[in-house]
Each structure stands twice: as C-alpha cells, then as structure tokens.
Amino acid sequence: xxxxxxxxxxxxxxxxxxxxxxxxxxxxxxxxxxxxxxxxxxxxxxxxxxxxxxxxxxxxxxxxxxxxxxxxxxxxxxxxxxxxxxxxxxxxxxxxxxxxxxxxxxxxxxxxxxxxxxxxxxxxxxxxxxxxxxxxxxxxxxxxxxxxxxxxxxxxxxxxxxxxxxxxxxxxxxxxxxxxxxxxxxxxxxxxxxxxxxxxxxxxxxxxxxxxxxxxxxxxxxxxxxxxxxxxxxxxxxxxxxxxxxxxxxxxxxxxxxxxxxxxxxxxxxxxxxxxxxxxxxxxxxxxxxxxxxxxxxxxxxxxxxxxxxxxxxxxxxxxxxxxxxxxxxxxxxxxxxxxxxxxxxxxxxxxxxxxxxxxxxxxxxxxxxxxxxxxxxxxxxxxxxxxxxxxxxxxxxxxxxxxxxxxxxxxxxxxxxxxxxxxxxxxxx
Amino acid sequence: xxxxxxxxxxxxxxxxxxxxxxxxxxxxxxxxxxxxxxxxxxxxxxxxxxxxxxxxxxxxxxxxxxxxxxxxxxxxxxxxxxxxxxxxxxxxxxxxxxxxxxxxxxxxxxxxxxxxxxxxxxxxxxxxxxxxxxxxxxxxxxxxxxxxxxxxxxxxxxxxxxxxxxxxxxxxxxxxxxxxxxxxxxxxxxxxxxxxxxxxxxxxxxxxxxxxxxxxxxxxxxxxxxxxxxxxxxxxxxxxxxxxxxxxxxxxxxxxxxxxxxxxxxxxxxxxxxxxxxxxxxxxxxxxxxxxxxxxxxxxxxxxxxxxxxxxxxxxxxxxxxxxxxxxxxxxxxxxxxxxxxxxxxxxxxxxxxxxxxxxxxxxxxxxxxxxxxxxxxxxxxxxxxxxxxxxxxxxxxxxxxxxxxxxxxxxxxxxxxxxxxxxxxxxxx
Numbered sequence: 049x050x051x052x053x054x055x056x057x058x059x060x061x062x063x064x065x066x067x068x069x070x071x072x073x074x075x076x077x078x079x080x081x082x083x084x085x086x087x088x089x090x091x092x093x094x095x096x097x098x099x100x101x102x103x104x105x106x107x108x109x110x111x112x113x114x115x116x117x118x119x120x121x122x123x124x125x126x127x128x129x130x131x132x133x134x135x136x137x138x139x140x141x142x143x144x145x146x147x148x149x150x151x152x153x154x155x156x157x158x159x160x161x162x163x164x165x166x167x168x169x170x171x172x173x174x175x176x177x178x179x180x181x182x183x184x185x186x187x188x189x190x191x192x193x194x195x196x197x198x199x200x201x202x203x204x205x206x207x208x209x210x211x212x213x214x215x216x217x218x219x220x221x222x223x224x225x226x227x228x229x230x231x232x233x234x235x236x237x238x239x240x241x242x243x244x245x246x247x248x249x250x251x252x253x254x255x256x257x258x259x260x261x262x263x264x265x266x267x268x269x270x271x272x273x274x275x276x277x278x279x280x281x282x283x284x285x286x287x288x289x290x291x292x293x294x295x296x297x298x299x300x301x302x303x304x305x306x307x308x309x310x311x312x313x314x315x316x317x318x319x320x321x322x323x324x325x326x327x328x329x330x331x332x333x334x335x336x337x338x339x340x341x342x343x344x345x346x347x348x349x350x351x352x353x354x355x356x357x358x359x360x361x362x363x364x365x366x367x368x369x370x371x372x373x374x375x376x377x378x379x380x381x382x383x384x385x386x387x388x389x390x391x392x393x394x395x396x397x398x399x400x401x402x403x404x405x406x407x408x409x410x411x412x413x414x415x416x417x418x419x420x421x422x423x424x425x426x427x428x429x430x431x432x433x434x435x436x437x438x439x440x441x442x443x444x445x446x447x448x449x450x451x452x453x454x455x456x457x458x459x460x461x462x463x464x465x466x467x468x469x470x471x472x473x474x475x476x477x478x
Numbered sequence: 479x480x481x482x483x484x485x486x487x488x489x490x491x492x493x494x495x496x497x498x499x500x501x502x503x504x505x506x507x508x509x510x511x512x513x514x515x516x517x518x519x520x521x522x523x524x525x526x527x528x529x530x531x532x533x534x535x536x537x538x539x540x541x542x543x544x545x546x547x548x549x550x551x552x553x554x555x556x557x558x559x560x561x562x563x564x565x566x567x568x569x570x571x572x573x574x575x576x577x578x579x580x581x582x583x584x585x586x587x588x589x590x591x592x593x594x595x596x597x598x599x600x601x602x603x604x605x606x607x608x609x610x611x612x613x614x615x616x617x618x619x620x621x622x623x624x625x626x627x628x629x630x631x632x633x634x635x636x637x638x639x640x641x642x643x644x645x646x647x648x649x650x651x652x653x654x655x656x657x658x659x660x661x662x663x664x665x666x667x668x669x670x671x672x673x674x675x676x677x678x679x680x681x682x683x684x685x686x687x688x689x690x691x692x693x694x695x696x697x698x699x700x701x702x703x704x705x706x707x708x709x710x711x712x713x714x715x716x717x718x719x720x721x722x723x724x725x726x727x728x729x730x731x732x733x734x735x736x737x738x739x740x741x742x743x744x745x746x747x748x749x750x751x752x753x754x755x756x757x758x759x760x761x762x763x764x765x766x767x768x769x770x771x772x773x774x775x776x777x778x779x780x781x782x783x784x785x786x787x788x789x790x791x792x793x794x795x796x797x798x799x800x801x802x803x804x805x806x807x808x809x810x811x812x813x814x815x816x817x818x819x820x821x822x823x824x825x826x827x828x829x830x831x832x833x834x835x836x837x838x839x840x841x842x843x844x845x846x847x848x849x850x851x852x853x854x855x856x857x858x859x860x861x862x863x864x865x866x867x868x869x870x871x872x873x874x875x876x877x878x879x880x881x882x883x884x885x886x887x888x889x890x891x892x893x894x895x896x897x898x899x900x901x902x903x904x905x906x907x908x
Contacts, residue, residue, distance in 0.1 A: 053783055055531070055571035055785065056528070057528075057571075065521060086846070094492065096491060100483055101483060137485045141486065159525070161549060161550045187851050303835060394616070400619060416515045417515070418516065421579060421612050
C-alpha cells in the first residue's frame with residue numbers, strides 16, 4: 049500500500065489561494081502604479097545573503113528571529129528579515145551606478161522566525177519606498193505626499209499621518225539634562241499608545257526620574273499643528289533647524305492642499321534606533337485601532353556599516369498584511385476570484401479550436417475570457433462558471449464562428465439569444 | 479577607526495538595479511496580462527517548506543542542490559527548488575477549495591545550489607502555468623495556444639513549438655520489446671540536440687542494443703506535421719488514443735490559425751520522468767541556439783505523493799532569465815531606467831509644494847512625473863534628468879502654478895517657452 053506525505057505547510061507560513069492572491073496583487077499593483085507615477089524605480093536583492101551582512105553589528109532580537117544556516121559550501125547565510133539592511137548593502141555596493149537622490153521602491157518577502165502566537169507570520173511581504181541622498185525637507189515631504197496618494201488610490205484616503213521630529217525631542221531632553229537617556233526614553237514614549245499613560249509614566253520615571261511628568265506633558269501637547277509646533281519649539285529651546293524643517297514641511301502640505309491629513313504628534317518616536325529626523329505613522333480614520341499601516345522616517349546614516357561615505361535618506365514601509373486586514377474590515381477588500389468575468393461554454397469538444405477563436409476575439413478587445421474545455425450539460429457549465437467567479441457564459445451554436453450566439457447572465461439566470469460577438473462586447477462594456 | 483563589512487552578495491545570486499528590474503517587471507507584467515486574459519488565476523506558496531514535502535521520495539540531483547537546514551524549532555526545512563512540487567502539495571492540500579479544471583499561474587523565485595560555473599544562477603524566477611484536472615486535448619491545446627499568445631505579446635511571436643507525445647514513443651518501444659528501458663531511452667533521446675547524432679547512437683546502443691538505429695530513424699522522422707504523424711503512428715502499431723490526441727490538437731491549431739508555429743518532432747521527450755503525454759519545447763526562430771525558452775507537457779499524477787486521488791494536468795514553464803537574454807540578443811530588450819519620462823525642475827526649494835502640485839496634475843493625467851527636490855543650476859538638473867532616463871524637464875516660473883512654463887527637450891537641447899500645463903500634456907501625448 050502506498051503511503052502519503054501529509055500535505056502541510058510550516059506554521060507562520062501561508063498558501064495564497066486565487067482569491068487571496070488576486071486581492072494581494074491588486075493592492076500591490078495599485079501601490080506600484082502610484083510609486084511609479086512619482087518617478088520611483090524598483091530594485092530587487094537576493095532573498096539569501098551572508099549572515100554577516102544582514103546581522104551587521106546587531107544581534108539581540110534580530111539574531112534570535114533570523115533564519116540562518118550553513119549552505120552546501122559551508123557559508124554562513126541567512127534569509128533577509130527586512131528590506132532596509134539589504135538596501136543599505138545595495139546602495140553601498142552600487143553607489144557608483146546610482147544617480148542621487150535615488151528614489152526606489154522594493155516590494156518583496158522577508159522572513160522572521162517570530163512567535164506565531166501573537167498572530168504574526170514568519171513569511172510576509174514588505175513594501176518599502178525611500179529617497180536616498182537628499183537631506184532636503186522636500187524629500188521628507190515627497191514621501192509623505194506619496195503615502196497620502198497611495199492610500200487615496202487604494203480607496204482609503206481618509207487617513208491621519210502623525211508626524212514628529214526626533215531632533216526637536218532630543219533638544220528638549222538636552223535641556224532636561226537627559227540627552228544620554230534619549231534612546232531609552234524614545235523607546236518608552238513609542239509605547240504610549242500600547243501601554244497607556246500610567247505605565248508610560250512609571251517607565252519614564254525609571255529613566256528620567258523627576259522629569260517623567262514634564263516629558264509626559266511634552267508628548268501630550270495638544271492643539272493645532274501650529275500651536276503644537278510653537279509649544280514644542282519653545283520647550284526645546286526655541287527655533288532650530290529641526291523646527292524650521294517641520295514648518296517647511298507644513299508649508300508644503302498647505303501648498304498641495306493635503307494639510308488636513310496631518311497631525312503633529314510629539315509622542316510619535318518610532319522604536320527603531322536608526323531614525324534621526326522626521327518620523328511618522330499612518331492611521332485609518334475609520335479603523336484607528338488596527339494601528340499604523342505605514343510608518344517611517346529620516347535616517348542620516350544608511351550605509352555606514354558597509355562604506356565610509358555616509359548617505360542619509362527618508363523612507364516609509366507599508367505592512368501589506370495589516371493593510372489587507374484593514375480593507376477587509378472596512379468592506380473594501382477585493383473579492384474577485386478571477387480576472388475573467390465571462391466564459392465560452394464547450395458544446396462539442398472537437399470545436400475547441402473555434403471556441404478559442406471566439407474567446408480570442410474577446411481577449412483582443414481587452415476582455416479576459418476563459419474557454420471551457422470539456423463537454424458537459426450546460427447547467428453544469430453554468431455552475432462551474434459561477435464558481436470560478438464569472439458573470440456571463442457564451443453559448444455558441446453548431447457553427448461557432450458564424451451562428452448567432454446566446455449569452456447567459458448567470459446572476460439573473462436569463463439568456464439573450466441571437467447575438468453577434470460585437471453585441472456581446474457592447475453588453476460587457478456597458 | 480571604524481571597520482566596514484564588505485558589501486557583497488553570494489555567488490550565483492543577483493542584485494537587480496532599476497533598469498534590469500524594470501525590464502524583468504515589464505516582461506512579467508506582459509506575461510501575466512496574457513495568462514489573465516485566458517482566465518488563469520495566480521496563487522502563491524511559501525518559499526520555505528518541510529524538506530520532506532519538497533524532496534518527496536526523491537533524492538539524487540535535487541537533494542544535492544537544495545538549500546536545506548534546521549530552523550530554530552529544529553524542523554527539517556528547505557527552500558523550494560521549483561514551483562511544481564509546491565503546486566502538487568498545494569493542490570492536494572486545498573483540493574476541496576478548487577474548482578476543476580483549475581487553471582493557475584505562479585511566478586516566483588526558486589533556489590538551487592547549482593554549479594555557477596555553467597552560468598547558472600542559484601536564485602532565479604520561474605513562470606509556471608498549468609491546467610489541472612482535465613484530461614482533454616483541449617487542455618493540452620490551451621496551454622500551447624497561451625504559449626503562442628504570450629510570445630506574441632512579448633513581441634517575439636516568431637517561434638517554433640516542437641511537440642511530441644511520449645505515449646506514441648512508448649508504444650513504439652513496446653513493439654521493439656524495449657518498454658522497460660523507456661525511461662533511459664527517453665532521457666537519451668532528449669539529449670540529441672546537445673550531444674549530437676553519433677553520441678546519441680552510442681548511448682542508445684547501450685540501452686537498446688541493435689534497435690538503436692531503428693530508434694534513431696524514428697526520432698529523425700522528417701516531413702510535414704501530417705506525414706510525421708502518419709509515420710510514427712505506423713511505427714507505433716497504428717492508430718491509438720495518443721495519435722488521435724495529436725490529430726485532435728492539430729485540428730485545434732488549424733481552427734485557430736496557428737498551425738504554422740508547430741512542428742511534430744519525435745525527438746522531443748523532456749528529460750523529466752513525470753511527463754506522461756504530450757511534451758513540447760519552444761524555440762525562437764531568430765535565435766534557435768539559445769535553446770528552449772518555454773517547455774512543458776502532460777503529467778497524469780501530480781498529487782500522488784500527497785493524496786490518494788490522482789490528478790492529472792498539463793503545464794508549461796518559462797525561463798525568465800533565458801528569455802531576457804534572448805530579448806537582449808535580439809535588440810528587443812526593455813532599456814528604460816525609469817517609468818517617468820518627465821521631471822519638474824526645482825528652481826526655488828521652498829516652492830517644493832507647488833512643484834509637487836504641478837507634477838501631481840501630470841500624474842492625474844496618467845503621466846508619471848518626478849519632482850526634483852533640491853535647488854541646483856538648471857544645467858545640472860538637466861544632466862540628472864537625463865541620467866534618470868527622462869526626456870523632458872519642466873522649468874516652472876516664479877509663481878509656479880500661474881506663470882507660463884518652459885519645457886526642455888533634453889535630447890534636442892531645446893526649450894519651448896510660454897506653455898500651459900495642458901500644452902505640455904498635449905506635447906507628451908503626441
């Protein structure tokens with residue numbers, strides 16, 4: 049007796065069935081169209097790299113989560129766990145071939161052996177876009193504008209992007225004599241939304257002592273964009289290049305008419321150490337609880353690990369899985385299970401070539417069309433067509449290319465008889 | 479002093495710079511558009527699977543080439559080395575969720591630790607398309623038709639698809655009393671093109687003894703499609719379901735007007751053991767020496783390793799790297815280094831928001847447009863625009879949204895002055 053291998057996949061990994069994959073592709077394609085319209089270009093890097101390259105001087109959490117092994121040539125290799133580190137290596141390696149500022153996007157899978165109990169996946173897709181080699185506030189702003197446009201093009205333009213500047217915060221900490229605790233404090237502040245006010249205050253007291261309440265007051269500064277900017281500028285010792293940068297970005301927002309989507313939020317710091325300037329997170333106004341769907345910021349040393357020349361930039365990353373969950377929750381998810389809305393029935397199997405010719409004319413007219421391959425009762429073919437996500441079924445005559453055609457509306461369960469292919473094209477375009 | 483990690487990638491792996499990645503995406507997008515027009519749907523599977531799943535009962539070459547390791551949970555895992563095995567596992571696992579015949583495509587990366595000296599890559603992209611769950615010759619034909627259409631849509635429709643039927647060959651071997659040597663003989667015959675006539679004869683003598691010359695005669699049968707079909711039908715003992723299938727497929731070719739692109743070639747067998755029916759390879763008539771750019775065939779037991787129900791199908795695979803090499807050799811490669819052909823110059827950095835508004839109007843009109851971010855001499859901005867692959871540069875006035883615009887043709891080094899944005903849109907669309 050034959051024994052079978054149980055068909056199963058690894059925990060934290062996923063198959064994508066057609067409906068799910070069509071939804072993902074649809075999202076990615078719309079995002080890409082937006083990136084491309086801004087002149088951003090795609091790149092790709094290997095899934096597998098030298099572990100040394102990916103881990104850098106790092107360690108800690110990353111080291112524990114990374115898929116790392118010896119390959120057949122005994123090289124110490126690992127699967128990429130994000131797109132930022134490979135991008136840094138890429139820019140250092142190809143510096144001479146890139147024109148700065150370099151605007152690139154990269155949509156690809158990454159792998160982390162995370163704890164799946166928290167609903168995390170071990171294989172997931174990241175969508176990163178960055179401008180490297182420009183220190184201008186216009187670069188910060190372009191990333192923000194592209195975020196706004198991207199969500200607009202996905203049909204979820206009702207967003208709030210909360211921005212802040214780490215540099216202003218650091219000037220504020222400097223005045224409190226806490227500059228050396230900055231990393232700790234920024235990480236604590238970043239958790240405010242998750243752990244709440246009291247716990248934040250408790251943690252702040254640990255790193256900032258008596259100043260904890262002052263810091264909490266700072267990050268909770270309320271008011272309009274301008275009021276908050278004025279208030280934190282004051283708290284950080286008056287005007288500075290950083291506060292002027294925020295004011296400049298604000299002007300850009302006004303000039304493009306998108307200021308309504310932005311809030312200056314002194315509590316946004318991003319946990320990651322490599323951000324040095326503007327930072328931001330994006331929330332869906334109709335679904336704020338899902339958390340940030342697109343975050344990023346400015347860093348001033350992307351390539352430092354791999355090259356002497358220090359290159360700064362600004363970028364953002366969309367979490368595709370969270371975005372899809374959000375769209376589903378909002379009832380805006382793509383639900384098609386096929387790209388083809390019409391099929392040609394198979395009345396007589398030997399006429400298959402003629403059915404393909406019919407279908408081919410629709411395809412040439414820009415209408416995807418599946419040809420059914422096997423003879424079966426029409427009722428059965430209608431059921432199959434519906435299962436496959438089609439709305440129409442063409443029923444050819446005995447001489448498929450010359451006899452009039454019948455068109456079945458699968459939802460209404462009605463036939464229209466005596467049609468030409470042109471009639472059908474008209475009906476489908478209507 | 480800081481020490482740097484040398485930015486390098488693993489041998490056999492590749493970075494894709496924008497121009498290369500744009501060319502790859504362009505190809506993939508055109509292929510996908512063709513697949514979708516036939517009603518094929520995309521799926522995706524994990525890059526990493528249980529090694530047991532991927533290796534099956536296998537071993538041999540695959541076992542040596544596969545990237546296999548123990549993950550952090552001590553599971554025996556491996557990177558997929560093709561898309562066929564994961565597809566078999568996928569179909570077995572999701573059988574209840576799929577409507578048969580199931581027409582899917584899958585374009586994704588696979589990994590093999592191959593010898594890179596032969597110019598092979600260790601990470602490469604496969605494009606597979608299959609119809610599972612139909613035994614009809616109409617399914618065989620649809621794959622062939624879609625291959626023809628795909629190459630047509632890539633601008634290289636001048637192809638020859640060489641097809642054959644393994645079953646007819648096996649009937650022929652049966653008559654020679656060599657049915658049990660079939661696998662060996664098919665593998666030898668598959669090498670004819672590579673190793674030449676004499677070496678083929680020598681190898682055939684080893685497995686087939688005196689019959690070697692007869693076999694060589696069979697695989698070298700010449701004539702028209704019909705003549706060859708008649709001749710091999712005779713040599714295999716007369717009409718059979720297999721010869722009737724080829725005749726039926728031939729009729730489909732005639733009925734769709736694509737018969738000219740097909741040759742019946744008894745020497746095509748495909749090396750792989752799992753093919754059981756029709757097999758085929760695709761050659762570019764303008765570049766035959768590059769070898770087959772798209773091959774495949776019918777298999778009658780895709781899922782046997784993972785499920786009791788045996789499901790057959792037919793499919794094909796495009797080698798993306800070979801295809802790109804071919805297009806380049808034919809001077810038909812995509813060479814754009816950007817999607818955007820026009821940029822807005824930055825005359826005064828603080829007007830960045832207004833430049834984005836200008837650029838945004840072009841984007842809305844369907845014209846990708848990059849906005850330059852930093853003030854620089856116009857001559858320098860022209861050079862940058864050209865480097866980035868743009869053909870036009872918009873030079874805004876002091877009041878960017880109301881003053882007339884200048885448009886620089888970067889190739890001709892000419893300015894047109896006094897234009898409105900609508901004028902520019904007209905010029906770009908012309």
